Amino acid sequence: MEDPDGRGGRRSPRLLPVVTKDVAACRWTVGHMTNPTLTAVPSGWQPAVRADHRQLRRDAVRDIAALSPGIVSFGVMLGVTVVSTGTGRLAGVLGAALVFGGSAQLTTLTVLHLGAGLLAAVLSGIVVNARILLYGAALEPRFRHQPRWFRLLGPQFIQDQTYLSASARTDYSPAEFRRYWGWLGFVLLSVWTCSVVAGVLAAPLLPPLPHLGLVGAALFVAMLVPRLVDRTSVIAAAVAAATALGLVHLVPTLGILGGTTAGVLAAMMSARSTS
Amino acid sequence: MTTVVAMVALAAACWFLRILLIVLVPADRLPARVRRALGHLAPAVLAALVAVEADATAAGSDAVTAAMVVGSLLLAGLAMRATGSLLLAIGVGIGAALAIDLLPLA
Numbered sequence: 001m002e003d004p005d006g007r008g009g010r011r012s013p014r015l016l017p018v019v020t021k022d023v024a025a026c027r028w029t030v031g032h033m034t035n036p037t038l039t040a041v042p043s044g045w046q047p048a049v050r051a052d053h054r055q056l057r058r059d060a061v062r063d064i065a066a067l068s069p070g071i072v073s074f075g076v077m078l079g080v081t082v083v084s085t086g087t088g089r090l091a092g093v094l095g096a097a098l099v100f101g102g103s104a105q106l107t108t109l110t111v112l113h114l115g116a117g118l119l120a121a122v123l124s125g126i127v128v129n130a131r132i133l134l135y136g137a138a139l140e141p142r143f144r145h146q147p148r149w150f151r152l153l154g155p156q157f158i159q160d161q162t163y164l165s166a167s168a169r170t171d172y173s174p175a176e177f178r179r180y181w182g183w184l185g186f187v188l189l190s191v192w193t194c195s196v197v198a199g200v201l202a203a204p205l206l207p208p209l210p211h212l213g214l215v216g217a218a219l220f221v222a223m224l225v226p227r228l229v230d231r232t233s234v235i236a237a238a239v240a241a242a243t244a245l246g247l248v249h250l251v252p253t254l255g256i257l258g259g260t261t262a263g264v265l266a267a268m269m270s271a272r273s274t275s
Numbered sequence: 276m277t278t279v280v281a282m283v284a285l286a287a288a289c290w291f292l293r294i295l296l297i298v299l300v301p302a303d304r305l306p307a308r309v310r311r312a313l314g315h316l317a318p319a320v321l322a323a324l325v326a327v328e329a330d331a332t333a334a335g336s337d338a339v340t341a342a343m344v345v346g347s348l349l350l351a352g353l354a355m356r357a358t359g360s361l362l363l364a365i366g367v368g369i370g371a372a373l374a375i376d377l378l379p380l381a
Contacts, residue, residue, distance in 0.1 A: 066361045066362065067361070069362065069365040069366070069369060070365050070368070073368075073369065073372075087278050088278045088279065090279060091278035091279045091281070091282050094279060094282050094283075095282035095285070095286070098282060098283065098285075098286035099282060099285050099286045099289055100286075100289070101289055104285060104289060105282070105285065108281055108282070108285050109278065109281075112277065112278055112281055118277055118280065118281055118284070121281050122281055122284045122285050122288065125281075125285045125288075125289075126285070126288045126289070126292070129289050129292065130292065131320055132289065132292050132293050133292045133293075133295060133296060134313065134316055134320070135293075135316075136292070136293050136294065136295060136296040136297050136302075137296040137302040137305065137309075137310075137313055138302075138313040138316050139297070140296055140297050140301055140302035140303065141302070141303070143297045144301065144303070151294070151297055151298050152294060152298060155290070155293035155294045155297050155298075156290055156293060158293045160320070160324065163317075164317060164321075167317060207376070207377065208376065209372065209373075209376045210376060211332050211336075211340075211344070211371075211372045211375045211376050212372050212376070213328055213331060213332045213372075214328075214329075214332045214344060214347060214348075214368050214371055214372040214375070215365060215368040215369050215372055216328055216368075217324075217325055217328035217329050217332060217344075217348055217368065218347065218348060218351040218364055218365050218367055218368025218369075218371075219361075219364075219365050219368065220321050220324045220325045220328060221325050221348050221351045221352045221355065221364065221368075222351060222352070222354075222355040222361045222364035222365060223321055223361075224318060224321035224322060224325060224352075225352050225355040225356050225364075226355070226359075227317050227318045227321065228318060232315065233315070233318040234318075236315045236318045236319040236322070237318040237319065237321070237322035238322070239319075240318070240319040240320070240322040240323040240326070241322040241323060241325060241326040242326075243323070244322070244323035244326040244327050245326040245327075245330055248326070248327050248330055248331075249330075255323065255326075255327045255330075256320070256323045256324060256327050257323075258323075259319070259322070259323030259326060259327070260316070260319045260320045260323045261319075262319075263315070263318070263319025263320075263322060263323065264312045264313075264315045264316060264319045265312070267312075267315035267318075267319065268308070268311065268312050268315065271311075271315075
């Protein structure tokens with residue numbers, strides 16, 4: 001479970017550069033079934049490709065395993081909250097699987113619990129989760145050369161942990177990314193949904209743990225530290241944290257989005273003045 | 276029933292947000308300045324998440340608990356910086372959460 005590069009996982013072992021490039025190209029073609037001459041490739045190629053598929057799955061599982069303690073604690077907390085607020089076990093579990101965004105789901109359930117209308121509750125959740133719009137923009141180059149079905153369905157797995165894990169793995173071909181992303185999303189969705197179910201089931205047995213959210217915060221701190229690599233990234237983080245902290249007391253649903261936007265703008269200004 | 280409808284509606288809206296800049300308005304059509312800005316997204320969003328999570332965790336707590344929340348996050352950051360172990364940093368968070376909630380002195 002060690003993570004020496006601090007990115008929540010390890011890279012695939014690399015072959016010789018030229019061979020890797022050829023294999024990647026070959027895989028891309030196989031994935032799209034466009035080259036019938038591939039039947040003529042040496043028999044040794046197929047096991048190598050299959051082994052690499054396993055490697056992609058291992059990469060995804062490792063990435064999620066490294067993040068699991070934070071994900072599980074947040075999922076359990078959400079499940080416990082669903083029971084304690086009486087907002088409905090079915091809605092809690094269904095929402096975990098469909099929304100795939102804990103903070104947005106928690107916000108919507110809380111706003112409903114406080115007596116607001118359906119539209120207000122859903123809008124609050126959307127605002128809290130608006131950062132996935134930015135994740136989508138940042139990940140777009142990875143989806144650009146994918147089949148249409150994947151471009152429509154694959155983004156459903158976009159959220160904090162999948163964005164951060166995938167953005168650290170830049171050397172995958174489109175076919176490799178598709179497999180990696182599929183496993184990443186599937187494993188995370190399984191861990192997340194099971195955690196919420198566990199929270200729902202265990203809620204009557206657990207003592208009150210109001211500070212369990214600290215585990216999620218520690219996870220984000222651990223993911224942030226390796227990304228503070230230069231002055232610009234430190235400015236982005238400092239301005240984002242300060243703005244989010246100030247904004248969350250004024251407009252709670254805008255804390256994360258507002259802080260993020262301010263941090264990115266500050267980083268842009270810093271980068272411009274440096275250059 | 277209202278809650279289930281809310282979850283389905285929220286899921287649909289989130290899916291739309293997810294595909295918007297991938298399928299409907301691909302990000303390569305965005306201005307170059309915006310695309311460059313996305314390079315700074317990860318540290319900014321993580322710091323904002325930390326700030327909001329820490330604030331929510333410490334909300335309504337006494338000064339000692341709030342100090343423990345902040346201190347444990349600093350400790351998690353130092354652990355990550357020193358060892359590079361994500362698990363150790365999260366372990367600090369788990370230990371602090373259990374200590375605050377279960378130990379009588381906290």
